[in-house]
Amino acid sequence: MVGLVAAICENDQINSYFAHGCMERTNFMVNYVFRMPYTEATMLEVLRKGSIVPLGLFHKSINEFEYKGFTIPNDIIFLSNTYAVHHDPEYWEKPYEFRPQRFITATGEFRKDERVIPFSVGKKSCPGEKLAMIQFFLFLTGLLQKFEFTLNPNEPVPCLDMKAGFVIPPPPHKLILKDRRN
Numbered sequence: 056m057v058g059l060v061a062a063i064c065e066n067d068q069i070n071s072y073f074a075h076g077c078m079e080r081t082n083f084m085v086n087y088v089f090r091m092p093y094t095e096a097t098m099l100e101v102l103r104k105g106s107i108v109p110l111g112l113f114h115k116s117i118n119e120f121e122y123k124g125f126t127i128p129n130d131i132i133f134l135s136n137t138y139a140v141h142h143d144p145e146y147w148e149k150p151y152e153f154r155p156q157r158f159i160t161a162t163g164e165f166r167k168d169e170r171v172i173p174f175s176v177g178k179k180s181c182p183g184e185k186l187a188m189i190q191f192f193l194f195l196t197g198l199l200q201k202f203e204f205t206l207n208p209n210e211p212v213p214c215l216d217m218k219a220g221f222v223i224p225p226p227p228h229k230l231i232l233k234d235r236r237n
């Protein structure tokens with residue numbers, strides 16, 4: 056969440072979108088997400104750029120099988136490199152930049168992308184995906200509706216580059232929260 060906010064702080068468009076577009080609503084509901092394309096795009100971009108579970112979980116083959124010309128032997132442990140999928144320079148324009156607009160069409164609608172796979176894919180993908188997305192939307196909109204987030208000008212801009220690990224947490228850093236009602 057802190058990493059998300061840090062990325063959002065650098066993007067004035069998001070702060071002003073919430074300042075001007077969402078103040079009249081008192082409580083966000085889950086189904087509002089379909090009416091908020093820029094918010095949905097921001098969530099997807101956070102999951103792409105953040106890639107918080109970069110390699111998924113360990114899986115083991117129980118039979119030898121062929122995949123795209125490769126023979127995968129029996130009894131092999133393998134990991135899916137979702138971080139690489141999310142940062143493939145041959146697919147993404149400027150993959151290391153935080154750009155929610157990559158998921159917005161020319162007519163302003165949200166555009167899903169099958170290359171964003173933070174919960175992995177297939178039968179063993181994350182069973183918590185729906186719950187996670189609901190919580191993500193409610194926390195994000197609830198916080199951004201009530202507070203304006205900025206980076207602390209007296210602190211260095213936090214580095215959100217990948218650090219190897221099972222999950223990629225954001226580095227510790229300080230933010231300034233201003234109540235939007237004042």
Ligand code: HEM
Nearest residue numbers: 107108111112173174175176179180181182183184186187
């Ligand atoms: C943004 C939040 C989350 C992300 C990015 C995420 C991502 C993942 C990924 C990549 C896997 C591995 C899939 C694979 O084996 O290839 C996984 C597994 C799993 N996740 Fe999540 N997850 C999130 C939230 C949650 C939540 C909220 C729950 C439960 C309430 C949950 C429960 C699980 C469980 C139980 C597994 C293991 C499934 C199995 O191996 O059978 N996750 N998650």
